Amino acid sequence: xxxxxxxxxxxxxxxxxxxxxxxxxxxxxxxxxxxxxxxxxxxxxxxxxxxxxxxxxxxxxxxxxxxxxxxxxxxxxxxxxxxxxxxxxxxxxxxxxxxxxxxxxxxxxxxxxxxxxxxxxxxxxxxxxxxxxxxxxxxxxxxxxxxxxxxxxxxxxxxxxxxxxxxxxxxxxxxxxxxxxxxxxxxxxxxxxxxxxxxxxxxxxxxxxxxxxxxxxxxxxxxxxxxxxxxxxxxxxxxxxxxxxxxxxxxxxxxxxxxxxxxxxxxxxxxxxxxxxxxxxxxxxxxxxxxxxxxxxxxxxxxxxxxxxxxxxxxxxxxxxxxxxxxxxxxxxxxxxxxxxxxxxxxxxxxxxxxxxxxxxxxxxxxxxxxxxxxxxxxxxxxxxxxxxxxxxxxxxxxxxxxxxxxxxxxxxxxxxxxxxxxxxxxxxxxxxxxxxxxx
Amino acid sequence: xxxxxxxxxxxxxxxxxxxxxxxxxxxxxxxxxxxxxxxxxxxxxxxxxxxxxxxxxxxxxxxxxxxxxxxxxxxxxxxxxxxxxxxxxxxxxxxxxxxxxxxxxxxxxxxxxxxxxxxxxxxxxxxxxxxxxxxxxxxxxxxxxxxxxxxxxxxxxxxxxxxxxxxxxxxxxxxxxxxxxxxxxxxxxxxxxxxxxxxxxxxxxxxxxxxxxxxxxxxxxxxxxxxxxxxxxxxxxxxxxxxxxxxxxxxxxxxxxxxxxxxxxxxxxxxxxxxxxxxxxxxxxxxxxxxxxxxxxxxxxxxxxxxxxxxxxx
Amino acid sequence: xxxxxxxxxxxxxxxxxxxxxxxxxxxxxxxxxxxxxxxxxxxxxxxxxxxxxxxxxxxxxxxxxxxxxxxxxxxxxxxxxxxxxxxxxxxxxxxxxxxxxxxxxxxxxxxxxxxxxxxxxxxxxxxxxxxxxxxxxxxxxxxxxxxxxxxxxxxxxxxxxxx
Ligand code: NA
Ligand code: NA
Numbered sequence: 001x002x003x004x005x006x007x008x009x010x011x012x013x014x015x016x017x018x019x020x021x022x023x024x025x026x027x028x029x030x031x032x033x034x035x036x037x038x039x040x041x042x043x044x045x046x047x048x049x050x051x052x053x054x055x056x057x058x059x060x061x062x063x064x065x066x067x068x069x070x071x072x073x074x075x076x077x078x079x080x081x082x083x084x085x086x087x088x089x090x091x092x093x094x095x096x097x098x099x100x101x102x103x104x105x106x107x108x109x110x111x112x113x114x115x116x117x118x119x120x121x122x123x124x125x126x127x128x129x130x131x132x133x134x135x136x137x138x139x140x141x142x143x144x145x146x147x148x149x150x151x152x153x154x155x156x157x158x159x160x161x162x163x164x165x166x167x168x169x170x171x172x173x174x175x176x177x178x179x180x181x182x183x184x185x186x187x188x189x190x191x192x193x194x195x196x197x198x199x200x201x202x203x204x205x206x207x208x209x210x211x212x213x214x215x216x217x218x219x220x221x222x223x224x225x226x227x228x229x230x231x232x233x234x235x236x237x238x239x240x241x242x243x244x245x246x247x248x249x250x251x252x253x254x255x256x257x258x259x260x261x262x263x264x265x266x267x268x269x270x271x272x273x274x275x276x277x278x279x280x281x282x283x284x285x286x287x288x289x290x291x292x293x294x295x296x297x298x299x300x301x302x303x304x305x306x307x308x309x310x311x312x313x314x315x316x317x318x319x320x321x322x323x324x325x326x327x328x329x330x331x332x333x334x335x336x337x338x339x340x341x342x343x344x345x346x347x348x349x350x351x352x353x354x355x356x357x358x359x360x361x362x363x364x365x366x367x368x369x370x371x372x373x374x375x376x377x378x379x380x381x382x383x384x385x386x387x388x389x390x391x392x393x394x395x396x397x398x399x400x401x402x403x404x405x406x407x408x409x410x411x412x413x414x415x416x417x418x419x420x421x422x423x424x425x426x427x428x429x430x431x432x433x434x435x436x437x438x439x440x
Numbered sequence: 441x442x443x444x445x446x447x448x449x450x451x452x453x454x455x456x457x458x459x460x461x462x463x464x465x466x467x468x469x470x471x472x473x474x475x476x477x478x479x480x481x482x483x484x485x486x487x488x489x490x491x492x493x494x495x496x497x498x499x500x501x502x503x504x505x506x507x508x509x510x511x512x513x514x515x516x517x518x519x520x521x522x523x524x525x526x527x528x529x530x531x532x533x534x535x536x537x538x539x540x541x542x543x544x545x546x547x548x549x550x551x552x553x554x555x556x557x558x559x560x561x562x563x564x565x566x567x568x569x570x571x572x573x574x575x576x577x578x579x580x581x582x583x584x585x586x587x588x589x590x591x592x593x594x595x596x597x598x599x600x601x602x603x604x605x606x607x608x609x610x611x612x613x614x615x616x617x618x619x620x621x622x623x624x625x626x627x628x629x630x631x632x633x634x635x636x637x638x639x640x641x642x643x644x645x646x647x648x649x650x651x652x653x654x655x656x657x658x659x660x661x662x663x664x665x666x667x668x669x670x671x672x673x674x675x676x677x678x679x680x681x682x683x684x685x686x687x688x689x690x691x692x693x694x695x696x697x698x699x700x701x702x703x704x705x706x707x708x709x710x711x712x713x714x715x716x717x718x719x720x721x722x723x724x725x726x727x728x729x730x731x732x733x734x735x736x737x738x739x740x741x742x743x744x745x746x747x748x749x750x751x752x753x754x
Numbered sequence: 755x756x757x758x759x760x761x762x763x764x765x766x767x768x769x770x771x772x773x774x775x776x777x778x779x780x781x782x783x784x785x786x787x788x789x790x791x792x793x794x795x796x797x798x799x800x801x802x803x804x805x806x807x808x809x810x811x812x813x814x815x816x817x818x819x820x821x822x823x824x825x826x827x828x829x830x831x832x833x834x835x836x837x838x839x840x841x842x843x844x845x846x847x848x849x850x851x852x853x854x855x856x857x858x859x860x861x862x863x864x865x866x867x868x869x870x871x872x873x874x875x876x877x878x879x880x881x882x883x884x885x886x887x888x889x890x891x892x893x894x895x896x897x898x899x900x901x902x903x904x905x906x907x908x909x910x911x912x913x914x915x916x917x
Binding site for chain 1: 770771773774775777778780781784785787788792802805806807809810812813814816817820821825826827828832833834844845847848851852854855858859861862863866888889891892
């Protein structure tokens with residue numbers, strides 16, 4: 001069969017089966033199995049098992065349950081409620097203050113975690129109930145969490161960045177540094193959007209009835225709520241940046257910090273630990289069973305030549321460098337609708353980077369553009385990981401449709417920021433260059 | 441006349457120099473067979489993780505792999521000796537001679553045959569470096585350091601007093617950067633420069649006694665291999681031997697080029713005394729003996745030791 | 755049949771409740787590694803590796819019961835609107851896919867685990883443990899997923915008859 005036919009077959013059946021409402025893990029796996037039998041031979045079904053063996057012992061993926069557990073314990077310790085309370089006190093007179101605070105906290109989480117799933121699921125547990133309880137327009141709250149949660153891709157540490165840097169043969173240190181400024185600009189853009197949107201329509205983010213100015217003394221008193229989370233953040237960030245622990249080990253340090261905090265707030269108990277473990281296994285099993293299905297899907301897609309037809313299209317284009325760059329970015333965004341970012345890196349980076357080099361673009365800068373398209377991939381249906389991670393923690397009465405609606409404006413912001421960085425590469429490259437200059 | 445189509449997954453990343461040589465290998469096989477054997481190359485991890493390729497070829501998911509025997513040394517102890525031996529042959533040519541002039545090739549074939557796999561030929565190249573945050577002048581300086589090594593090297597380095605952490609490859613840069621470990625191995629000199637290890641480790645120690653010479657292997661599914669005609673089988677052997685020489689020479693030249701880049705970046709190149717390495721080779725034999733836990737691996741080790749003695753390396 | 759189906763669900767629920775505690779074992783092992791490397795300057799060769807050996811069983815054993823409680827990610831735009839027979843049919847499609855997924859994973863993983871056992875396969879690290887016990891959780895979880903999918907099919911069909 002023609003490779004373009006394979007591509008069409010796999011994605012059409014993906015969409016059809018997904019609409020049946022079957023578990024995504026099983027849809028991906030089953031399509032991978034059917035395509036494998038039809039196009040590759042039944043003996044190749046073993047590939048799914050071998051990929052799973054590797055997933056089972058991945059030190060990097062093991063960070064997911066640890067960061068989720070940390071978030072779950074923090075939530076059950078009533079620390080986050082206090083944090084939101086404090087934030088509300090501080091931001092009471094700001095429109096959309098809690099959504100703004102969510103982005104701010106997502107930015108801090110992004111600096112702690114290298115895994116998007118953990119950040120989104122954690123914020124789904126921590127921030128979503130607070131915002132809904134206060135009557136926020138659900139799509140705004142959900143969109144802020146999805147978009148904020150993906151900041152972890154750009155802001156170091158980041159598993160995706162590491163995989164890109166290794167595949168593209170770029171220094172991980174430089175690639176990390178390259179993500180900091182763009183990550184903060186993105187976060188700032190989200191906050192600006194929330195402020196403008198809620199100013200124009202205050203009903204989206206109702207303020208508490210009593211909006212009297214809180215005395216500064218009370219504001220400062222509430223700030224105590226920051227102490228325990230800050231202690232945990234410093235424990236995680238500090239142990240990574242001081243060289244005490246790997247990102248996964250740092251997550252374990254975070255769990256210890258969260259447990260210690262729950263002792264301080266007198267919420268520590270066996271049943272609390274049990275409930276947190278239940279939350280953690282639910283989210284982790286969900287993410288990792290999808291990973292099993294997705295890896296089987298990608299292997300089949302690659303091995304049967306489905307990837308080639310898409311990629312050869314770009315290579316044969318005879319157009320201006322900017323047009324080709326645009327085409328590559330569009331392909332990345334398109335693939336992001338369906339595939340996971342690690343698979344996209346393995347598929348596209350080896351093919352795209354020689355083109356990038358031939359067109360005299362900076363691979364570091366292209367890497368940042370790539371990370372932004374990866375963030376788009378994470379929040380776009382039908383196959384956006386954050387949507388699914390978030391779905392795992394959605395309360396009764398909130399459907400996935402509200403999540404879809406919520407991410408649209410944030411997706412548009414990502415597009416705008418992507419164009420900004422494409423036009424002004426200096427925004428991306430000055431920090432890594434400055435750091436390297438200092439090192440010499 | 442029909443065309444046989446194979447898939448081959450290698451262990452290198454897409455677009456890297458060694459992966460380009462795998463593409464050359466496939467092109468050369470097509471050329472030598474008049475186009476009757478078409479092998480499509482895949483980069484490491486594109487279909488299955490590199491360490492799982494053994495079972496994938498065995499199960500027939502693809503017909504051939506370029507693998508590193510060290511991945512399967514946990515299944516087949518002999519693979520510890522057909523991949524890389526800490527303190528082993530200091531020159532790649534000596535190691536390759538063991539394969540072709542002694543019984544290395546036969547023993548390697550024997551190690552794969554029971555699994556339904558056919559060892560075609562090795563690709564042999566030279567040392568990989570050790571990167572260090574602390575000055576190392578002698579092998580005795582290793583004692584008490586924290587290090588990152590994998591495979592047999594992790595056991596041997598532990599025997600030399602290193603506290604070994606089995607960190608994944610992706611953690612090496614940050615582990616050195618943060619001081620999680622004092623010394624680490626990773627890949628070859630060029631790959632490590634491109635990873636940026638010159639930014640995080642001020643010393644580059646040569647020779648890389650933990651991995652003085654390395655063999656990666658072309659291995660085919662036996663059923664698929666037996667279905668080939670003699671010309672096709674010969675083409676695989678010829679192309680493999682060509683690639684072994686040409687990749688080794690490419691690495692040899694790149695090593696010189698990239699050592700200069702490390703020096704320009706302010707990294708001190710430490711050249712250990714060859715006598716120090718030779719003296720400790722005798723000591724490493726105890727570690728080899730521990731790793732040779734069955735009949736085949738023992739024969740492999742003894743065959744290498746015998747050749748080393750003739751070459752006056754021991 | 756319904757009793758059998760309830761039995762399968764009870765077993766998977768119990769395994770979920772047991773497996774969830776493994777996350778604390780992972781936390782303690784990672785903390786021990788940090789402590790022994792940083793404070794005692796003597797990293798263990800076994801703690802991080804043992805943690806990764808617990809990781810697979812942890813998330814694999816969670817899968818089958820998650821199927822029963824509908825915890826797997828799905829696109830429910832259509833199914834949320836379906837009622838009666840259509841809803842049951844869609845539910846059966848999902849369960850058939852899950853059963854097929856479990857069956858194929860089981861069929862292809864069991865021989866690999868058997869090989870790993872008969873080779874006495876070890877991880878070839880400094881600690882060098884045998885790896886088949888951890889690998890064995892894949893066919894086990896696949897079998898349990900298959901059984902849970904069949905059990906839920908029975909319940910769904912029984913619900914159709916009762917209605
Ligand atoms: Na991050
Ligand atoms: Na998407």
